[in-house]
Amino acid sequence: MVINQSLAGVVLEARAAGAAVGRILGARHGIDGVLGGDWADLRRIAPARWERLAATPGAALGSCRHKPTAEDCDRILAALVEREVGFFFYIGGNDSADAARIVAERAAAAKAPIQVVHVPKTIDCDLVGSDHTPGYGSAARFVASAFRGDDFDSRSLGGVKINVVMGRDAGFLTAASALARERDDDGPHLVYLPERAFSIDKFAADVKRTVAKFGRCVVAVSEGIRDASGTLIAAKFSEERDSHGNLQLSGTGALGDHLARALKEKTGIRRVRADTFGYLQRSFPGIASESDSAEARAVGEAAVRYALGRAASGAKPEAATISIVRRPGRRYGVDFVPAPIRTAAKRTRSVPKEFIARSGNDVTPAFLAWARPLVGQLPPTDVIR
């Protein structure tokens, strides 16, 4: 929901640099635009319009799921050189950081003076070197809000409700469901992350115990849950893979429906429903987290400041990412710290074990304390006892 905040941050900071920056070009659909020569002239967009663009969901320049080959990277470099690009900002997650890293290496080898900066953005929150990532707080706010509302639906009607949350490898987003809780008996009552092996029998036992205690059960399940051998539970239903070789998990309700069916069979509970939150998690307008929006903007600005500072110092380009580092102490605050681009490239981070309850079906208070300032306050609720 906040990727355009980062784009606005880059463009407005670049505009503010005066004569140090010439044209400001935006490649449509990421590297596809670079390869296809499809550029937008971002200087032509008046500064006032950037506020509305920044609050618009989706990627204003478009996105791509295209993984560049070695040959593509050579062609990207050639396209940048041809356009006399001096600064190359690449917004995205760890795959994007890796693509940017390769382009920077080619540029260095070719002695092309292009400063490459990766601008972090992923709702998965899985970049190494950062406390969290732009995009996470707002998607987490959607998830926590959805669970808070859905828990009242469950209170009204009873039974078991399973909600499938995005997050292929990292469970940060699924974990955020626990922020929905205000009272001891609030859901989600069970939270399953990809970081812990998922067993359908243990799941059924957990649900039965919860229903015995509360008369109902709300469950948060990551789309990326795996069995003890590491095989995705969803692998049984989906064959489609993207160009990164990843199985399609979102845009289908198959996993939720499977879990609901299995649970009915194993427990005999009659009312079992499953929702898959899907793409709304990253695109629902008007509910972005305040701190996330501000940080997404700031990380774009920090990327430009780093690039311009390095150019002004006369040092040769050195590809970087911008890490978000949380300040110690009680009051929430972060710093935007340039780091070697390798930090964020390829590798990913999982939910640390101190955030996962020993039971394997919940998060810890440490997680809640960590996540709360990223998500912000949710609308308070009340119940009649």
Place this chain on the structure above:
Amino acid sequence: MVINQSLAGVVLEARAAGAAVGRILGARHGIDGVLGGDWADLRRIAPARWERLAATPGAALGSCRHKPTAEDCDRILAALVEREVGFFFYIGGNDSADAARIVAERAAAAKAPIQVVHVPKTIDCDLVGSDHTPGYGSAARFVASAFRGDDFDSRSLGGVKINVVMGRDAGFLTAASALARERDDDGPHLVYLPERAFSIDKFAADVKRTVAKFGRCVVAVSEGIRDASGTLIAAKFSEERDSHGNLQLSGTGALGDHLARALKEKTGIRRVRADTFGYLQRSFPGIASESDSAEARAVGEAAVRYALGRAASGAKPEAATISIVRRPGRRYGVDFVPAPIRTAAKRTRSVPKEFIARSGNDVTPAFLAWARPLVGQLPPTDVIR
């Protein structure tokens, strides 16, 4: 999202009546609470708390999907007489109105002086005699917001996106997806309501034409779409029925997945995704429509005023529902008009034909003009051309 507004309206108006009202009891889980003697003392809840309860999603007293038998209705009457209930307010849709109607008939036959009032609430917007129903505007706001965000996701990534929207028989909620549009090329590009026969071949042709024009296609589909013979498309995937004999449509992604699969086969389009909005449509907190919230409160107040007025006049009880009647003229406004309870009972209303485009795959400008004040303004967006 606003059913508790109506509950607050009833309770606060009853409290304001002074000595005319004694105890204020709330039956937990609707008629189940009446039958089981599970009552909450609503006078004990301080007026200040009602504001927070009113903004809480779900039904604060719980809900039920239990259809009362003739014998149940006799037992309900006996329970009301035993508790010395003088006024019986029943919040819900057309099935609830019908149950309340039967209880009122039994009361009249037994000469029990119980004034029954049905307080309308259904996100389906399908009650006869009302311009619209409490609950609809907020659920429609969720749907329109979700499509507005999702359309930008589609702009970023292309392909075909199918979103399945609630509404078993009436397409009002699915139609609200069209409120997402700001620009000529904004989605949803196709809107399918249960009021028009659905053909998978025509659907595939519609999508192909849209992709040829815009390079992508966002589709709104009602969960209640039927083929030319009137059979639910979803009937192929779900066997589960509730006590009203209705097929389970929500809480499963099967219909969306089926449509996505069929579309891939018929068109050869590779990227086809389906989301099913599910229960979030009626429970997502913090985004209720302003006019819907205010009207849901007012309809509860109007129900109490009608009941007290009738009692004060000395007339014998006459079961009523509260119809929402839109005032003529440009400026939006409504009146809350007591009407015979039969008006809202059992029968339902469909989307009128002047709201459905001749093509059968879109709504008309007349629908948009009708729906806009119910939903309110959405966050504005912008695109880079």
